Each structure stands twice: as structure tokens, then as C-alpha cells.
Amino acid sequence: MTANALRLPPEQAAHLLGHYRAGVAAKRRRLVLGMVVLAIAVVLAGIGGEVDIPKFLANSHRLPAYVWNLAPPLSWANLGNDIAEWFWNFDGWLLLLGDTLLIAYLGTLLGVGGAFVLCFAASANLERRPWIRFVARRLLEFCRTVPELVFALLFVMAFGLGALPGFLALAIHTMGALGKLFAEVVENIDMKPVEGTIAAGAGRLVSIRFAVLPQVLSNFASYALLRFEINVRSAAVMGFVGAGGIGSDLMVAIRKFYYTDVSAMLIMIIATVMVIDLLTEQLRHRLIGLGDRT
Amino acid sequence: MTGPRWTTGVEAAAIRARYPAAFEGTRERIAAAAIVATMLALAGLAVWRLDVSFARLGTGLVQIAAIVGGMFPPTPGTHLAVFMHALGETLAIAFLGTLTGALIALPLGLLAAKTIVPNVFAHFAVRRVLDTIRGVDVLIWALIFINVVGLGPFAGILAIAASDTGSFGKLFSEAIENADRKPVDGVLSTGGSALHAIRWGLVPQVVPVIASQILYYFESNTRSATIIGIVGAGGIGLHLAEQIRVLEWGQVAFLVLLILVTVAIIDLVSSRLRFAIIGRSTVEVG
Known part of the structure; x- marks a missing residue:
């Protein structure tokens, strides 16, 4: 079907297709090689950087809690005073x-x-x-x-x-x-x-x-x-x-x-x-x- | 030997008439003088307000001379292994921080791109969040993450990742917005789906730009990673701060040289890689 659409002599089509496939395969190989190098680098850096995923996951609730704590206690009724309290040392x-x-x-x-x-x-x-x-x-x-x-x-x-x-x-x-x-x-x-x-x-x-x-x-x-x-x-x-x-x-x-x-x-x-x-x-x-x- | 011939009054008047622009412009001169005066006044205010005394400047310069004298010869002392390990840690922090920041920023960059998310409020909100993240210095992030995960390189990785998320989000969204619509339209016109259009129309344009930006930030993060140790977030900065505090100037000089050489090597490697990815054209980054 494809060969018909191309309207090329079969041997020439096969030749071109072979070239195309080789080109794609070379590109794929380079990509895979790059990914492998990247993965190795990540693992090495993870060891060097003392990355501890379980510890991070166990403590990860602290980050939202920290951000939550950054927000001051503001109430609508007493907004002016609350803001004054928040920026107590504004000057x-x-x-x-x-x-x-x-x-x-x-x-x-x-x-x-x-x-x-x-x-x-x-x-x-x-x-x-x-x-x-x-x-x-x-x-x-x-x-x-x-x-x-x-x-x-x-x-x-x-x-x-x-x-x-x-x-x-x-x-x-x-x-x-x-x-x-x-x-x-x-x-x-x-x-x-x-x-x-x-x-x-x-x-x-x-x-x-x-x-x-x-x-x-x-x-x-x-x-x-x-x-x-x-x-x-x-x-x-x-x-x-x-x-x-x-x-x-x-x-x-x-x-x-x-x-x-x-x-x-x-x-x-x-x-x-x-x-x-x-x-x-x-x-x-x-x-x-x-x-x-x- | 004739001396310089002075222009006569008549000639001067003629020149004046012919090139008015060169002789007038008193207003601009006054404006320039006013700017210079304001700048000097501001400098005077700064010197007064910051309590800069020339006596302190003098004694300090004497101290500096003594410090520089103590820096020769640079020596690792007995800590060579420790320093090299810290250097590796620094590189690991820069590498993982950049990578994590890029991974987090990718979806945010898509959300912040006008061409992908036409909703004005959505991309406005995402952009303001990214601006806020970027407005906080990496050292402040480091201190905050030390509170969350404790002292050590992991806090440094997270700090660099956080501060990079802000920058990358903005840069990625711009890269996506600047992409040409025509390849996307071309893929759609030959019967491709939206997913095909992204894979074959958008990705080939955007990936090289993004990759070169990531590499560029890896370079600059190597510098940042050398200093976040000063506040306790791992890497060589911790040792540098320590050696400065105990006045071991030879070891300080060694560490500074180590940092300079490392940064130079990383710059070289990453600019080679960048050129390999995008070709030898000038890249607009940052």
C-alpha cells in the first residue's frame, strides 16, 4: 500500500526506507543513551546530595503547614488592628x-x-x-x-x-x-x-x-x-x-x-x-x- | 612651525549658525548636572545613614592586606578529602535542584502560556505566583527549607528547585508562546490530532530552547550552590564560611580557587552542550 502511494520502484523504496529507519534508529539510540547518562547522573547526585525520599515524604506535610503558618490570623471584623499587629514593626x-x-x-x-x-x-x-x-x-x-x-x-x-x-x-x-x-x-x-x-x-x-x-x-x-x-x-x-x-x-x-x-x-x-x-x-x-x- | 590657528569671531559665529545643535542644549546640560547632583546627594545620604567612616575603611584595608598575605600559598590543609566531597555535594545540589525545578515548572509554564490556556485569569494567577516565587532569593528559600527538612544538602536542592521553578515557569511559558503556529497548523491540516500537533508541531520547536535554558541555569546554579552552604544548606559554602571564621586564609584561598576552577569547567561543558543542542547562534536566555 505504502509502496503504491510512493510510486517508486520497490528496490529504491526499500533503499530509502532503510536509510530513513537507520536515521531514526540512530536518533533513538542517542536519545536512549542520553537518558541513561541522565539517570546515572541523577542517582549519583541523589547519593551525593543525601536525598532521602522516605524522609522527605514523611516530613512533606510540614511545607504546607509552614506556608499556612506564615499567614497571620486575620479576621474580617478586626482587619485594621490585625494588619497593624502583623506589621507591628513596620517603621x-x-x-x-x-x-x-x-x-x-x-x-x-x-x-x-x-x-x-x-x-x-x-x-x-x-x-x-x-x-x-x-x-x-x-x-x-x-x-x-x-x-x-x-x-x-x-x-x-x-x-x-x-x-x-x-x-x-x-x-x-x-x-x-x-x-x-x-x-x-x-x-x-x-x-x-x-x-x-x-x-x-x-x-x-x-x-x-x-x-x-x-x-x-x-x-x-x-x-x-x-x-x-x-x-x-x-x-x-x-x-x-x-x-x-x-x-x-x-x-x-x-x-x-x-x-x-x-x-x-x-x-x-x-x-x-x-x-x-x-x-x-x-x-x-x-x-x-x-x-x-x- | 605654526601654532594652532584660533577661529576668529566671525568664523565662530558662522560655525555656530551652521551647527546649532552642537552649541545649544543648555537645558540638557542643566538636566545632566541635576542628575549628577542628585546622585551625589543620594550617595552622601547613604554614607551618612550607613555610618561609613573613613577610619574604619582604613583599618579594614590594612586587615585586607594581611588577609591576602595570609592566602599565599593556598593549601587544602588536612581537609582535601572533605573539601572534594563537599564539591561533589555542591554539584549534586545544583544538578538535582535544576532538574527538579524544571520538572515542576513544565506544567506551570504550560498553564502560564497564553497560547495554551486562553483563560486570562488562569494565566494571570499562575504568572503572579511565579513572580512571587522569583522575588524570594535562593538564600531565603534555603533558610525556609532548612526549617522544613533540616540542615544539609537536601534543603539546598529544594531551595534551588523552588527558586528555579519561578524563573523556569516564566521562561518556558515565553518559549511556548514564541513558538511558531505554522507547524502546528500544518500537522492539523494533514489530519493530525491535537496530541500529534503538540508532539510534531510544538515539541521540536520548544525542546531545544528549554534544554538550553536548563543548561544555562545549571551553570548559574553551580554558583548559587557554592554559597547556600553559608546558611547551612550543604555544599562547599559551609566549609568556606567555617574556614573564614577560624581565619585559615590559606584554606580559604584554596576553596575559592576550587570554586573558580569548577565554575569555569561547568561553564565550558555546558556552553559546548548548549551550542550542540541549538547550533552556534546567540541564545536569548534570562
Whole structure:
């Protein structure tokens, strides 16, 4: 039947069909092999990660119970007072959240400064000496690969508890992450204005100021704002290692099972993060629009 | 040797007339100055509010120099076996966490995709839930799961799975929404059922994208898994925090180097795999 529909000589049809079947079989074999490798990896990782399914199942009722406990006792008749009770430390937490935002801001600002200084040395079109480029790139790579919490831990030992180690750790990580992105932006610029300024006798700094900066500034600002969003989230957990902000209160509340405090603080953090996201998105869109207009 | 020739007043006026845009824009200058002033004022507020003292900065920098000095040479001390075991644990946490998160997120991603579930309220609700999950940092999830299953790597796996569920749900739903309708229509037009249309029209488009996103998150979760140990959820972070607290800087340096090398290897392997899956085109992830 199939052979009739194909209207091919039987031997040619068989030949083609054989090829098709071999192709499908090879694909199947690859899929099965991949699945076997995945299964082995899962088992190994399960052993390494001390996964204990029976124990998990035996305790799994605790997660819904935990989430249930997070909900505060609210009653319709007494809603205002109940909410006031739930957010009993609203002013204090708001102040801590403000500190968290300031840590994120200062960390971003310093990091942007560092990235701005280093990005020109790391981009191939503005830095002809390969060894300087190499050093700048490896430095940026190191700064962004070491997790910021590790820097925070180290800085807490060096500077003592408080916001200072927190924003320094954020600044170093931001410098590494943004330096790479900034260098990529710089590498994509139009080189004609640079040649123009050099032809007119400008030095390195002047040509960066008048030929490079106008091309890259809106992109730099957009990336910096994006990083600020990320840093707000990171700053919220800096307190876990004693590096300032709302994190330390949150950790204490979680560790001591102050359920309603945990949910109140989480709601405040999530709301703040959402508001910051919205604001920076607006700003970034305006910036990019502005960049197009000029 | 003639010096630079200064433009005369007449010429300057002519240039000014010809290129007004280059000489005007005082308003923009004032706006730029205002932005810079606001940023500096905010920085000043931060320095005052966060109680940053330059004396502390100075003594801290001296301490840092001492710490960095103590880091050479990096040495595992007597804990090499323990550290390697912790590294394996870290990889296991990242791997299982990513996989579990992806498995949980798959049905959620389908629910959150407009093209699959046309009901506005359903996908709006699912999306807000995913946003909330994503808004909570992985370290907070780790602390919460420690309360549920106790200290150890299992809490770390669950924390990464939870935080990934939020991100994956959003990414998967976008991948499904961005899929081309035409292959699906093609399968339907040749007499295929809805199930056939999904298997032969949708899956071939969506699976490579999803697979590359999962690999990308495995990379980034390897980094996360190195730090969740700091709050007690298993992996190498626990040892790192411990060695920092007991001021064993040589071992701290060894652990940091171990993390850097591991992350680099995972990055390399996973980007190879990603390119193999989707071809050498730039992928939009995250």
C-alpha cells in the first residue's frame, strides 16, 4: 500500500526506507543513551546530595503547614488592628529596607565607577597593548566569578559587622559584571568619531570624552540600572552574613520561627523589588528613547 | 612651525549658525548636572545613614592586606578529602535542584502560556505566583527549607528547585508562546490530532530552547550552590564560611580557587552542550 502511494520502484523504496529507519534508529539510540547518562547522573547526585525520599515524604506535610503558618490570623471584623499587629514593626523594617536600598545604591555607584575606569582598558578597539587588556579582563572575571557573599564574608572579617562590607562586596561584584558588559558596548562603537578626534589632535582622554562617551552613555546607564535591580535583591540577603540591611532581621525571624514576621518582611521585600523593577524599567525605556533622539 | 590657528569671531559665529545643535542644549546640560547632583546627594545620604567612616575603611584595608598575605600559598590543609566531597555535594545540589525545578515548572509554564490556556485569569494567577516565587532569593528559600527538612544538602536542592521553578515557569511559558503556529497548523491540516500537533508541531520547536535554558541555569546554579552552604544548606559554602571564621586564609584561598576552577569547567561543558543542542547562534536566555 505504502509502496503504491510512493510510486517508486520497490528496490529504491526499500533503499530509502532503510536509510530513513537507520536515521531514526540512530536518533533513538542517542536519545536512549542520553537518558541513561541522565539517570546515572541523577542517582549519583541523589547519593551525593543525601536525598532521602522516605524522609522527605514523611516530613512533606510540614511545607504546607509552614506556608499556612506564615499567614497571620486575620479576621474580617478586626482587619485594621490585625494588619497593624502583623506589621507591628513596620517603621523599623521600612528603615532597614531603606538601608538595604542605600547599600544597593552605593554598591552599584562604586561598581559602575570601577567598571567605567576598567572597561576602556579591557576593550580591544581602544587598548592596543594586549597585556593590559589581559590583566583588565582577568581582573574583571575574578571579580564577577567569586560570589558576592564570599566577598561579604571576607569583608565582614576585615571591616567588622555593618553596611560597609555589604556595599563593598556588591561594588566589587558589580564592577566585574558591568566591566565586561561595558567593554562589549565599547567594542561595538563606530570608530569614525574616534579617528576624527585623533586626527584633530586629541589625546586618549579627550577622544574618549567626545567620541566614545556620546555613543555608549545611554547603554552604560541602562546596564547600570539593570544591575541596580539585581543588587537590591542581593542587598536584601547581605544581612545573612552580617553585612547590613534587612537580611539579619529576616534571618533571625526565620531561624526563630517568628512566622508572621517572616511573611511581613517577605511581603515588604517583594513589594520593594517589584516597585524598583517597574521604576528602573520606565527609566531605561526613557533612556533608550533619549539615546535614539539625540 | 605654526601654532594652532584660533577661529576668529566671525568664523565662530558662522560655525555656530551652521551647527546649532552642537552649541545649544543648555537645558540638557542643566538636566545632566541635576542628575549628577542628585546622585551625589543620594550617595552622601547613604554614607551618612550607613555610618561609613573613613577610619574604619582604613583599618579594614590594612586587615585586607594581611588577609591576602595570609592566602599565599593556598593549601587544602588536612581537609582535601572533605573539601572534594563537599564539591561533589555542591554539584549534586545544583544538578538535582535544576532538574527538579524544571520538572515542576513544565506544567506551570504550560498553564502560564497564553497560547495554551486562553483563560486570562488562569494565566494571570499562575504568572503572579511565579513572580512571587522569583522575588524570594535562593538564600531565603534555603533558610525556609532548612526549617522544613533540616540542615544539609537536601534543603539546598529544594531551595534551588523552588527558586528555579519561578524563573523556569516564566521562561518556558515565553518559549511556548514564541513558538511558531505554522507547524502546528500544518500537522492539523494533514489530519493530525491535537496530541500529534503538540508532539510534531510544538515539541521540536520548544525542546531545544528549554534544554538550553536548563543548561544555562545549571551553570548559574553551580554558583548559587557554592554559597547556600553559608546558611547551612550543604555544599562547599559551609566549609568556606567555617574556614573564614577560624581565619585559615590559606584554606580559604584554596576553596575559592576550587570554586573558580569548577565554575569555569561547568561553564565550558555546558556552553559546548548548549551550542550542540541549538547550533552556534546567540541564545536569548534570562
